[in-house]
Amino acid sequence: MGVNKDLPGGFEQLVMLAVARIGDGAYGMTVRRSLEERTGRNVSLGAVYSTLDRLETKGYVTSKHETGAAERGGRARRFFRLTASGLRALNEGIAALDRMRAGVASVPRPARAT
Amino acid sequence: MGVNKDLPGGFEQLVMLAVARIGDGAYGMTVRRSLEERTGRNVSLGAVYSTLDRLETKGYVTSKHETGAAERGGRARRFFRLTASGLRALNEGIAALDRMRAGVASVPRPARAT
DNA sequence: CACCTACTTTCTACATTGTAGAAACCAGGA
């Protein structure tokens, strides 16, 4: 890898953004849903989970299994949160992209706040 | 791949942006330089060229060898340009990222124009 | 009880992308 290791690439960025935007209720399904809604592409759960796993190995997210009785059918959910270093890496990656795109006429400026 | 095939990932985006921003004089070395200046990371020429090659196979850039006598030491340069479909794909990818990041408090809005 | 179903994660496998470094090319000057 490059000299600045581990700047997250495309999909990883998107997944981290999903986790960030969802906040507390971020687990596999909600991350997937968020991704699909905002990007318009359909993403498989497998894709989401393995990315999340890899992010966890890098220390960019942490996960915790739902405690107590999940009075809900199904396996205990695994909730994800962005770590400080994850946020840092995410912002660096985004910043680099922004610097790259600044002033390129054919590439639109980002929309204003939402 | 996903349903919307071939949205370029991280590094491909950066390389396309470099080509776009450089305009006419875009070839291996200038692309590399632009990347390094704006992102701060050091990128190898190999990385640049193979990415450029792959982008070309996808039809996102075209290349043309320097015509006439290159009255310069060295092999004839290969100049790259973004194709219309490359630009479209690039903008789609960026737009998806923007939608994902819009309204996420911990992720700064992009800087104003440069 | 045995089974079915909904929800969710985990595992497996493979394709694509990211990345570096060595090799080869080319021309001009020492």
Added chain:
DNA sequence: TCCTGGTTTCTACAATGTAGAAAGTAGGTG
């Protein structure tokens, strides 16, 4: 001739992207 600077191409491997099948878990239902 040899060296050097500028440039591309080739080779190889690691990391990321992506899908799909499998399996765990609980609650309902006959």
